[in-house]
Amino acid sequence: MNQPVPSETYAAQVRRLADVSERVHAQREEARAWHERQCAAADRAVAEAEERVRRAERDLAEARELQERVDAEVAHLWQQLRERLGAAGRRLAEPPAPTSGVDADPVLLLDRVRELLDRTRKPGELPGSTNPLLALCGVAGAVLAYALGAAARAAGVGYGGDLAVGMPVLALVVTLFGPLVGLVPAKVLADRRHAVLGPRPMIVVLTAGLVTTVVLLVAGR
Incomplete structure (x- = not known):
């Protein structure tokens, strides 16, 4: 016949089970908190990536708009130069291509060209x-x-x-x-x-x- 389990042993098993249950619960809470932190970090990373994409799209649109304005201004100034040169200007074809490796604001460069053309447009006194x-x-x-x-x-x-x-x-x-x-x-x-x-x-x-x-x-x- 089976012998009855002593009460001390049963109480110890209950305490051990309670300890195990508490550790499991703590680990579950820790895992849940870690998962929430990971999800929040992933959401932030996705939001930041989306913001960078939107910013890059805006920069690209502004760059294209600037390029169109610069190309139009270059064509206008080039036409003025051809008219200023007269017969010699008619031999000039299309405006020169942009020079690679030049790190300068094209708007400032065009302003300088415009000022130079304005100075040459103003006639001087007879020598x-x-x-x-x-x-x-x-x-x-x-x-x-x-x-x-x-x-x-x-x-x-x-x-x-x-x-x-x-x-x-x-x-x-x-x-x-x-x-x-x-x-x-x-x-x-x-x-x-x-x-x-x-x-x-x-x-x-x-x-x-x-x-x-x-x-x-x-x-x-």
């Missing part, structure tokens, strides 16, 4: 080497005005009457405008040379015209 031509313009204007004045005086003498009184006055006024007449061919000269008829060229023209007018008036007495 000093054109002073003889400017003086010749002044002389020619004075001679032309004096010739018109002489013709007016001759017409007054020929027709007589009131014209004989008024035409000499008109002739004198036309003659005195002679130095200003020289500014017209001087302006044409400046335009052909893509320059500005500034104060110095105007002084040269007016001085030459004034001297010529005085000489002609003195000689015509």
Whole structure:
């Protein structure tokens, strides 16, 4: 027959079972907490990866937009350069390809090119080497005005009457405008040379015209 289990042994087995159950429960809780931490970390990693993907897509879209703007501005500036060069510019084909390995902001580079084109667009003053031509313009204007004045005086003498009184006055006024007449061919000269008829060229023209007018008036007495 089976012998009954002593009460001390049974109590020890119950305590051992309780200890085992407590350890199992603690391990389960630890495993559950670890699993939750892993899931949270995985969720954070996925969220961060998705954010990086969205940021990369935004950067890509901005880069494409910048490239389109840069390409359009390059084409516009290249066309301006071709127009500025005239016949020589027509031999230029497409804009040069981008240079690899250049780490610079294309917008800043285009701004510098635009400033350079703006500076070349602004005409400068006629150089000093054109002073003889400017003086010749002044002389020619004075001679032309004096010739018109002489013709007016001759017409007054020929027709007589009131014209004989008024035409000499008109002739004198036309003659005195002679130095200003020289500014017209001087302006044409400046335009052909893509320059500005500034104060110095105007002084040269007016001085030459004034001297010529005085000489002609003195000689015509």
